[in-house]
Structure formats: C-alpha cells, structure tokens
Amino acid sequence: MLKLRDGIIELYRKVATSLPPDVEDALKSAYIIEENGSNAKQALSTVLENILLARETSRPICQDTGVPVFYVKVPIGLSQVELKDTIIESTRIATEKIPLRGNAVDIITDKNTGDNTGKGFPVIYFEETHDSTLTIDLMLKGSGCENTGQIYKLPVEELGAERNLEGVRRCVLDAIHKAQGRGCPPYTLGVGIGASKDQVTRLAKDQLIRKLTDTNGAPVLADLEKRLLNEINQLGIGPLGFGGKTTAIGVKVGVNHRHPASYFVDISVCCWANRRGRLIW
Amino acid sequence: METKKIKLPLTKEDVLGLNVGDMVLITGQLVTGRDRVHKFLFNERPRKEEIPFNLDGAIIYHCGPIIRKSDEGWRLIASGPTTSMRVEMYEHWVIGEYGIRGIMGKGGMGKHTLGALKKNGCAYLHTISGAAVYLAERVRKVIDGWKIDDFGIAEAMWLFNVEDFPAIVTMDAHGKSLHDDIEKTSYRELLRLIGL
Structure with missing residues (x-):
C-alpha cells in the first residue's frame, strides 16, 4: 500500500493546485464574453492569473482546501478497510507536505485536528466493481459553496413548483437566486432527484464528478441541464457576484426512482474552483 | 471604475471618499478575523488594550489562511477571503466597538452591517474569491498571530503587512450596496x- 499512498498524496497535490482542463476552459470562455472594463472581467482575469500561479508554484488554488471527498471503485477482493487506512494516512501526509489547510473541527471540543482527519473526515464512498482496476476520484469541496446548497420537497407552492421536471427547474433557479455571490460563482451545480433526503444529497454531489463537457444519457435531462445553464446565466449575478453574464459554467442532473409520496430535489453548489481528479491504479 | 490607493490605518475621511464600484489597492497592516474571532469578540468583549493588534482605523479581513511555521517565522501559503455573511450577527457591533474602518471578505453582507457602515464611517471591500495564491503574493509579511492555540491557524487573528492588496468597494458608508x-x-x- 506504500506506493498507493504516494499516488494518493500526488492526487491531492494535483487536485489542490490545478483545475481540470474543462473547468479552466470554461472560465477562459467566461472571461471572453464578459464586458470590457467590468468588475466581472477584472475578477475573472485575476482568477485565471491565480490558476496559473498556483500551478507554477504548486500551491493550493484556494486557501479553503475543502472537505476531501473520495469516490473509490474497488475491484473484488481488495480490502476496503486497508484502503480506508491508506487514504487517511495519505490525507495526513498531504496536509503537511503540500500543505493543505487543516479543516476538520471536533463538534464537541471545537478543536481543529489540523491534519484533515477526524470522524467522517475525509468523506469516503466505496463501491465494488467488476473492473480489475482501482479508480479513485477525489474532489476538494470548498465550504463557502457547500453552505449555499439547498434541498426542496416538491411541491413548493411559493415557486409554483409541482412534482415534475418543470418544478425541479424552478427550485434550481430559486436556489441560485438564494446563493447570490456567496459561494464564489461561476458555479457548477449538481442536482439530485429521488426518494429520500440522504440519497438525493449524495446524488447531487455525485454529479459534480462529471466533466462539464459530457452529455446526460437521458435526452430530457440533457435538455434540462442546457436550459438551466442558460437561464441561470440570465439571473445576472455574475462572476464572484459582481454582476455579469456568467453565474454558472455547468449544470448536471442525476435521478433515482422516487416514492409516490416523495419528490426530493437537492442542489449541490460548487465554486469556480471546481477541484477534482482521478487516480487509476 | 476608479482605482484608489489607500493606506492603513484608515481615517473617516478616507472611507467617506470611497464609493461602490471603486477598485482599491490597500497598503499597510491588515488584521484577519473570521467566525471564531467574531464570536469571541462579541461574547467576551475584550477591551482594546487586551487585543495585541491596533484595531483603530483597521480593516478586518475575513480570511482563514494556510500558514506554516518555519525557521524564518510564519510562512504564508494561501490567503483568499471567506464568506462574510456568516459573521453578519456580530459585525455591526464589532465595527462600532473597536473603531473599524473597513471590512474585507467575499459575498457581501446584510442590512445590520450596512447600517453600521453608514453609522460609523466604514466600508465593505470585496476581494477576489478563491484567488488565494495571487492574494498571498501581495502579503509582504505575516507579522504575528493571536489565539493560534485556541482557534487554530485557520481561525486565529493574524496581522499581515500588505502592499497593493486589491479589492472592490461593494458596500459604502453612504448606504449603497x-x-x-x-x-x-x-x-x-x-x-x-418562473412566470410568477
């Protein structure tokens, strides 16, 4: 597990100090379309310069290196207990070495452990796979944006949101209006729809692993994603909330079957520093 | 958009000269404070002389930096802003009590803070969210920290010496936000x- 440990530390470094190409490209496109002389354009110019500086100097793009969220696809026969131990050890070393900010705070004592490990910290989701390779996706989820997430129980009368995808559309727009610029736009949104609160919250976050350039396999959801992206950008909140044309760079929707009595919609908001990466072992 | 160079500590006149939309470049000593610092100031109400840094005319920067201790002193790695709205319930009191002239962070603040800005002569400055390396490059030195053991590195109060630190005035002392x-x-x- 020693080599894997080093691989995970390097994955941490890559994810903390650089952005995936699809995200960086989307931010560059946003810079181009914002008006010359606007605060939005100036802000995006600084954001892009910061991305370059972080990569060149191997320092974290954002001082909030977030809650590390691992999605691990484990081949049959590989021990999840050992993998968990390796991830926790890698987290301690990566926090010291890169360095990352210690973000794990004990609820009872209010003390920060300083090394990004604690109860349920980092977040690790395992899934067994028939594949022979181990695949580890890591997301460093900033908490300014995490705080702007919302959950809705449809129907919502004030929004005229019924139990259908039109109702979902209304909730997502409402959530972004509520978020304003507090979670560092341009945002990437993960939307999860289904039967229970815990499940849709997880499903919404799962969507943030998808590339901005992918297309939803269900045409009706692909249309909804496209429409929502276009409409969110009509809200005028803009980069960093300064006003402008780019409030979001991606919307991804995931669905599960629901119970006849329930229609939950969760919206997970990710800041412009949409930091994710993959290690295949 | 006008760019104004401002020097710390700020006077009331400096602040009254700032308007929403102005770009500012800040030079001087900047004090950080986020959730824990605000909660502490509001609940424990320490006297000015009990705080090691001078807050008269200061800018409080909502920032939880990455800092490491080295042989040469504190080494700053990254220092962008954190969401200001979380300290909305404390900030209006802090501004009035300690003579603060500037609040800096991201995302803006609410009506209590806006009222305190106008009443006391203070401005809210929005710096570049997430641009943590870019902004750390504008910090010349981390002079000292306070409450590091109690609050941890991310939540301590730090004193930074900054030069041409950029921000945009998004809430001014004239009541505009x-x-x-x-x-x-x-x-x-x-x-x-949504057709309503």
Whole structure:
C-alpha cells in the first residue's frame, strides 16, 4: 500500500493546485464574453492569473482546501478497510507536505485536528466493481459553496413548483437566486432527484464528478441541464457576484426512482474552483 | 471604475471618499478575523488594550489562511477571503466597538452591517474569491498571530503587512450596496423565468 499512498498524496497535490482542463476552459470562455472594463472581467482575469500561479508554484488554488471527498471503485477482493487506512494516512501526509489547510473541527471540543482527519473526515464512498482496476476520484469541496446548497420537497407552492421536471427547474433557479455571490460563482451545480433526503444529497454531489463537457444519457435531462445553464446565466449575478453574464459554467442532473409520496430535489453548489481528479491504479 | 490607493490605518475621511464600484489597492497592516474571532469578540468583549493588534482605523479581513511555521517565522501559503455573511450577527457591533474602518471578505453582507457602515464611517471591500495564491503574493509579511492555540491557524487573528492588496468597494458608508442591487435585479429575473 506504500506506493498507493504516494499516488494518493500526488492526487491531492494535483487536485489542490490545478483545475481540470474543462473547468479552466470554461472560465477562459467566461472571461471572453464578459464586458470590457467590468468588475466581472477584472475578477475573472485575476482568477485565471491565480490558476496559473498556483500551478507554477504548486500551491493550493484556494486557501479553503475543502472537505476531501473520495469516490473509490474497488475491484473484488481488495480490502476496503486497508484502503480506508491508506487514504487517511495519505490525507495526513498531504496536509503537511503540500500543505493543505487543516479543516476538520471536533463538534464537541471545537478543536481543529489540523491534519484533515477526524470522524467522517475525509468523506469516503466505496463501491465494488467488476473492473480489475482501482479508480479513485477525489474532489476538494470548498465550504463557502457547500453552505449555499439547498434541498426542496416538491411541491413548493411559493415557486409554483409541482412534482415534475418543470418544478425541479424552478427550485434550481430559486436556489441560485438564494446563493447570490456567496459561494464564489461561476458555479457548477449538481442536482439530485429521488426518494429520500440522504440519497438525493449524495446524488447531487455525485454529479459534480462529471466533466462539464459530457452529455446526460437521458435526452430530457440533457435538455434540462442546457436550459438551466442558460437561464441561470440570465439571473445576472455574475462572476464572484459582481454582476455579469456568467453565474454558472455547468449544470448536471442525476435521478433515482422516487416514492409516490416523495419528490426530493437537492442542489449541490460548487465554486469556480471546481477541484477534482482521478487516480487509476 | 476608479482605482484608489489607500493606506492603513484608515481615517473617516478616507472611507467617506470611497464609493461602490471603486477598485482599491490597500497598503499597510491588515488584521484577519473570521467566525471564531467574531464570536469571541462579541461574547467576551475584550477591551482594546487586551487585543495585541491596533484595531483603530483597521480593516478586518475575513480570511482563514494556510500558514506554516518555519525557521524564518510564519510562512504564508494561501490567503483568499471567506464568506462574510456568516459573521453578519456580530459585525455591526464589532465595527462600532473597536473603531473599524473597513471590512474585507467575499459575498457581501446584510442590512445590520450596512447600517453600521453608514453609522460609523466604514466600508465593505470585496476581494477576489478563491484567488488565494495571487492574494498571498501581495502579503509582504505575516507579522504575528493571536489565539493560534485556541482557534487554530485557520481561525486565529493574524496581522499581515500588505502592499497593493486589491479589492472592490461593494458596500459604502453612504448606504449603497452592490449586493442589494444585484439581489433585486436577479429576483426580477427569477420571477420572469418562473412566470410568477
């Protein structure tokens, strides 16, 4: 597990100090379309310069290196207990070495452990796979944006949101209006729809692993994603909330079957520093 | 958009000369404070002389930096802003009590803070969210920290020496808030988009 440990530390470094190409490209496109002389354009110019500086100097793009969220696809026969131990050890070393900010705070004592490990910290989701390779996706989820997430129980009368995808559309727009610029736009949104609160919250976050350039396999959801992206950008909140044309760079929707009595919609908001990466072992 | 160079500590006149939309470049000693610092100041109400840094005319920067201790002193790695709205319930009191002239962070603040800005002569400065390396390059030195053991590195109060640290005035001492304006126009758009 020693080599894997080093691989995970390097994955941490890559994810903390650089952005995936699809995200960086989307931010560059946003810079181009914002008006010359606007605060939005100036802000995006600084954001892009910061991305370059972080990569060149191997320092974290954002001082909030977030809650590390691992999605691990484990081949049959590989021990999840050992993998968990390796991830926790890698987290301690990566926090010291890169360095990352210690973000794990004990609820009872209010003390920060300083090394990004604690109860349920980092977040690790395992899934067994028939594949022979181990695949580890890591997301460093900033908490300014995490705080702007919302959950809705449809129907919502004030929004005229019924139990259908039109109702979902209304909730997502409402959530972004509520978020304003507090979670560092341009945002990437993960939307999860289904039967229970815990499940849709997880499903919404799962969507943030998808590339901005992918297309939803269900045409009706692909249309909804496209429409929502276009409409969110009509809200005028803009980069960093300064006003402008780019409030979001991606919307991804995931669905599960629901119970006849329930229609939950969760919206997970990710800041412009949409930091994710993959290690295949 | 006008760029103004401002030097710390700020006077009331300096602040009254700032308007929403101005770009500022800050030079001087900047004090950080986020959730824990605000909660502490509000609940424990320490006297000015009990705080090791001078807060008269200061800017409080909502920032939880990455800092490591080295042989040469504190080494700053990254220092962008954190969401200001979380300290809305404390900030109006802090501004009045300690003579603060500037609040810096991201995302803007609410009506209690806006009222305190006008009443006391203070401005809210929005710096570049997430640009943590870019902004750390504008910090010349981390002079000292306070409450490091109690609050941890991310939540301690730090004293930074900064040069040409960039921000945009988004709430001024004249009662204007860019965040209020954007909230209102985005609400109109929301109602249009959902047909209400």
